[in-house]
Amino acid sequence: MEYLLVHEVALSSAPSYAAMTKLQHWQDLPECLEQSLVSQLQTTLDIQQQLNIVSMASGKVLPLSSLTLKTAVGDFSASGSRLADYEHRSVLVLNQQCLAELIYHSDHAFTPMIQRELLLLESEWLFALRNALVVSRLQQMALKDTLTGLGNRRFFDDSFEKAVQLARRNNEPCALVLIDLDNFKQVNDVSGHSAGDDILLAVADCLRDTLRATDSLFRFGGDEFAVILSGQDTDSAELIARRTVRAINQHYLCQQHEVTASAGLALLTTEQDRKHLFSAADGALYAAKEAGKSTVRVA
Numbered sequence: 001m002e003y004l005l006v007h008e009v010a011l012s013s014a015p016s017y018a019a020m021t022k023l024q025h026w027q028d029l030p031e032c033l034e035q036s037l038v039s040q041l042q043t044t045l046d047i048q049q050q051l052n053i054v055s056m057a058s059g060k061v062l063p064l065s066s067l068t069l070k071t072a073v074g075d076f077s078a079s080g081s082r083l084a085d086y087e088h089r090s091v092l093v094l095n096q097q098c099l100a101e102l103i104y105h106s107d108h109a110f111t112p113m114i115q116r117e118l119l120l121l122e123s124e125w126l127f128a129l130r131n132a133l134v135v136s137r138l139q140q141m142a143l144k145d146t147l148t149g150l151g152n153r154r155f156f157d158d159s160f161e162k163a164v165q166l167a168r169r170n171n172e173p174c175a176l177v178l179i180d181l182d183n184f185k186q187v188n189d190v191s192g193h194s195a196g197d198d199i200l201l202a203v204a205d206c207l208r209d210t211l212r213a214t215d216s217l218f219r220f221g222g223d224e225f226a227v228i229l230s231g232q233d234t235d236s237a238e239l240i241a242r243r244t245v246r247a248i249n250q251h252y253l254c255q256q257h258e259v260t261a262s263a264g265l266a267l268l269t270t271e272q273d274r275k276h277l278f279s280a281a282d283g284a285l286y287a288a289k290e291a292g293k294s295t296v297r298v299a
């Protein structure tokens with residue numbers, strides 16, 4: 001289904017050869033090189049893998065110390081990247097649509113001839129890159145909560161599994177914080193659904209502001225949020241959970257609508273698996289609600 005969508009997008013508009021028309025010696029380049037690069041790029045829809053292929057091909061034109069691709073779905077670097085004296089930047093454009101920026105670094109100068117050859121390689125990449133970008137965007141959309149932009153339940157399930165496995169393998173702590181807003185329903189009932197949405201957006205901002213970029217943040221739907229804390233011991237995890245609840249409680253919109261947050265925290269123990277850890281955090285959240293809401297309980 002996703003593949004068909006990508007295929008449709010790829011076929012929906014005619015190719016732009018604007019970049020290629022700038023090439024003076026386009027006809028002179030060996031056809032086999034061109035075919036082999038295109039066919040290699042068609043073997044994957046993974047942007048990083050495509051960049052690695054292009055990096056290998058560009059390396060035959062000029063030894064590169066780094067190759068970086070900047071896109072709307074993130075930045076990518078070819079392996080072994082190192083900055084060097086000479087830099088060359090190219091904007092990759094297809095059908096008047098800017099796909100990405102490619103930044104080359106080398107210890108050797110980018111002469112006009114080299115630049116032309118790189119431009120040819122780039123033009124070979126445009127369709128494959130656009131398809132990979134569409135796939136990446138679809139994947140991101142499938143894993144995000146549309147309202148807040150936090151990870152959704154599906155993404156949580158994947159991330160939680162990975163976080164628990166990693167913690168076990170590295171013998172490191174892993175904590176789960178489940179957060180549920182208190183008295184949220186009355187915001188919808190009294191002030192309307194859009195006021196409720198504003199509160200949910202404010203809570204997402206509080207989570208982003210209070211937690212580190214490496215922490216994984218999710219909204220399950222409704223007024224339920226989750227945070228996976230990797231590498232934090234019990235004391236730090238509790239501190240973080242309390243700080244997060246305080247940030248939500250002190251947000252002006254939450255105060256205006258008398259919404260607070262309750263949280264349940266659990267830390268992975270040697271006997272527990274993912275399901276036990278989740279139930280422990282859920283039980284602690286229930287205990288926080290039972291204790292009068294607006295508080296944190298540790299399992």
Ligand SMILES: Nc1nc2c(ncn2[C@@H]2O[C@H](COP(=O)(O)OP(=O)(O)OP(=O)(O)O)[C@@H](O)[C@H]2O)c(=O)[nH]1
Nearest residue numbers: 180181182183184185186188193196197221222223
């Ligand atoms: N505005 C808005 N409301 C939503 C959304 N998703 C779910 N809800 C509402 O969120 C509310 C969640 O219900 P509860 O958790 O029982 O509400 P509560 O008042 O916080 O209950 P306590 O946790 O016991 O304090 C329901 O009224 C849902 O309709 C959404 O995306 N936007």
